[in-house]
Amino acid sequence: FSKAYGMAGNRCGYVIGPAEAVTELRKIGMHSFYSTPTASQIAALRVLDGPGDAWVAHARGIYKTVGDRVAARLGLEGPAGSTFLFFDVAEHLDETGLGGFLERCVDRGLFLAPGPSFGPYPTHVRLCFTAAPPDVVERGVEALAELLGR
Structure with a gap:
């Protein structure tokens, strides 16, 4: 989102890949951050709706x-x-x-x-x-x- 939609600093994104890789990334993610701020999640959903x-x-x-x-x-x-x-x-x-x-x-x-x-x-x-x-x-x-x- 930071590059595609000018949302640098929102710290929101997603991963698409092989199931095994995503499973391993989830393990790392659980120890790297607590959660993406709610406002960032709402903003990300909003831009994906078309605007x-x-x-x-x-x-x-x-x-x-x-x-x-x-x-x-x-x-x-x-x-x-x-x-x-x-x-x-x-x-x-x-x-x-x-x-x-x-x-x-x-x-x-x-x-x-x-x-x-x-x-x-x-x-x-x-x-x-x-x-x-x-x-x-x-x-x-x-x-x-x-x-x-x-």
Whole structure:
């Protein structure tokens, strides 16, 4: 639900698979979380009743436009279906490393995810271009472009 219907943070989903695998996943799940919040379950049921498809159709075009504009402004390849850009900032790091770069971003009101959170990417950052309204994202990208000298 987080990606398909923009419900990140609701912590609600489902699994479809072979019966044996689902049985094992249930065992793990019983020790991993207590339960999905009721409000999240109700929201998930609601989007599955049809309104979610209309939202997806509406959001898809907006996200495509914003993602392409953000990528172009930063001189990056456009996203291929995701709501993130993941890119290397190695040439913009100083002795403070990625942490220092991210602090400089925060000083400008930008919150990027550090690449190491997603694997062996010590000089990368992830930018979510759907976390705020398009005009806010574009203002933030202008600040980032300035920081990157672009």
